Amino acid sequence: MIKTFLSVTVLSSMMCAQVSSPQVAASPEPSKSAFPASSADVPIENPALLPSLPPLPQGKATMLGGKINKLDRVREELTLQVFGGGHTKILFDGRTHIYFNGMNTGHRRDLRDGQRVHLDTVSDGTNVFATNIYILDSSGSVGESYGQVLDYKADSTELILNDSLSATTLRLKLLSSTTLRYHDRPISPAEIRPGSLVSVTFAAQSDGRGIAREISVLAEPGDVFELTGRVVHLDLRAGLLVVRDLLDQKSYEIIFNSSLVPSGNRLQEGTNVTISIAFDGTRYTAKALTVNPSAGK
Numbered sequence: 001m002i003k004t005f006l007s008v009t010v011l012s013s014m015m016c017a018q019v020s021s022p023q024v025a026a027s028p029e030p031s032k033s034a035f036p037a038s039s040a041d042v043p044i045e046n047p048a049l050l051p052s053l054p055p056l057p058q059g060k061a062t063m064l065g066g067k068i069n070k071l072d073r074v075r076e077e078l079t080l081q082v083f084g085g086g087h088t089k090i091l092f093d094g095r096t097h098i099y100f101n102g103m104n105t106g107h108r109r110d111l112r113d114g115q116r117v118h119l120d121t122v123s124d125g126t127n128v129f130a131t132n133i134y135i136l137d138s139s140g141s142v143g144e145s146y147g148q149v150l151d152y153k154a155d156s157t158e159l160i161l162n163d164s165l166s167a168t169t170l171r172l173k174l175l176s177s178t179t180l181r182y183h184d185r186p187i188s189p190a191e192i193r194p195g196s197l198v199s200v201t202f203a204a205q206s207d208g209r210g211i212a213r214e215i216s217v218l219a220e221p222g223d224v225f226e227l228t229g230r231v232v233h234l235d236l237r238a239g240l241l242v243v244r245d246l247l248d249q250k251s252y253e254i255i256f257n258s259s260l261v262p263s264g265n266r267l268q269e270g271t272n273v274t275i276s277i278a279f280d281g282t283r284y285t286a287k288a289l290t291v292n293p294s295a296g297k
Contacts, residue, residue, distance in 0.1 A: 062247055063183060063216055064088070065118045065144070065199040071111055078111065080119070086249025090119060092130045099134045106135060116144065116201065118216060120184060121247065123228065128247055143203075143210065145170055149196045152189060159189075159212060161198060172202050172212040182217040195221045195281030221281035227252065228274045228292070234267065241286065243275060252277070256286035267291055 069087060070079040077091050098106030111133070120132040147163040147170065157174040174180075180187045192198070197219040202210040219225065232251060233242035241254045254277055261267045267289075276288040 062121050062123070063118060063181065063199075063218070064090075064121055064248055065146075065201070065216060066116070067144075068111065068113055068115045068117060071113050073108070076108075080117070082248045082250070088128060088247060088249045090121060090128050090130050092133065096130050097132045099132065106133075110135060118199075118214065123247055126246075143201070145200050145202070147198065149192055149194050149198055151194055152192045154190065157189065159192065159200075159215070161200070170210065172200065172210045174212050174215075178212045179214045180217075181215070182220070187217065192217060193220050197279075219279045221279060224276060224278045224287060226274060226276045228272070231267065231269050231271045231273060234269050241275075243273060252284055254284045254286050256289065260286055260289040261291065 064080060064082060066080045066082040068078050069081040072078065076093050077089055080088050080090050082088060092108065094108075096108070098108060098110060100106035100110055115135055118134040119130045121128050121130050123129070145161070145163045147161045150160045150162055150169070152159050159172045159174055161170050161172070162168075163170045174189050178189075180189060180192070182191065192215070196217050199216045199218055200212055201214045202212050227243065227245045227247070229243045229245040229252075231241065232244050233240070235241075236258060239256055239258070241256045242251050243254060244251045254275065256275075258267075267273070272292040274290045274292060275286055277284040277286055
């Protein structure tokens with residue numbers, strides 16, 4: 001009985017001493033998450049401490065159109081389902097300008113899987129980087145086409161082209177609001193030449209007519225441009241080379257002369273090449289060809 005009383009008395013004394021002690025331990029601060037909800041909401045006190053971005057590729061600028069098939073925000077890359085067929089990976093970062101409804105007011109967070117986009121890209125032969133991304137308006141019934149211009153009728157502002165996907169003739173009405181581009185510059189409808197390769201987006205009307213929203217001229221007769229890709233077919237006897245382009249994943253049938261291949265460079269199927277080609281409105285002809293070294297050599 002005495003032992004129990006003493007235990008209670010000692011315990012009460014200890015509790016009172018803790019309460020009356022003037023040195024009360026400070027409560028620990030709530031733990032802060034190492035991963036804030038949004039890095040855009042965290043101020044950067046010293047931007048110089050951030051890791052520097054890799055330099056932009058110095059290759060020729062190319063415009064691509066298609067639909068975002070897969071978006072990876074962590075790696076800052078997207079897989080583009082290219083108009084006309086094929087897929088290619090595109091890199092982007094804080095230097096990429098995002099255009100939404102024609103205004104340079106977009107943000108990388110506005111990108112979504114399934115969006116139709118046009119991109120200005122540059123490549124170093126291995127990676128493809130988007131300098132500008134144009135998010136297309138997805139309201140209404142919108143279609144895409146890739147094909148060759150047959151004619152443009154100025155009196156009725158009608159563009160007639162051969163659609164490469166359906167192998168049918170497509171007629172599109174051009175309005176004053178229709179956006180037209182040749183590579184990285186705006187053009188007028190009168191500058192669209194028969195034989196040109198174009199990528200278009202259009203709105204289907206209730207009466208079955210198509211209204212062109214955006215037209216991108218990819219190549220005109222007489223154009224000479226460069227592509228880098230893998231040889232998927234080679235016929236030395238016929239002088240025919242088929243190259244799958246790194247950028248748009250399309251296969252190009254190219255007429256070439258074997259004398260273009262420097263001595264000592266073995267050209268064969270599976271080889272990676274950089275080739276300068278001319279487009280005459282019907283076919284591609286090689287002007288210069290370089291066999292690139294294999295990876296790891």
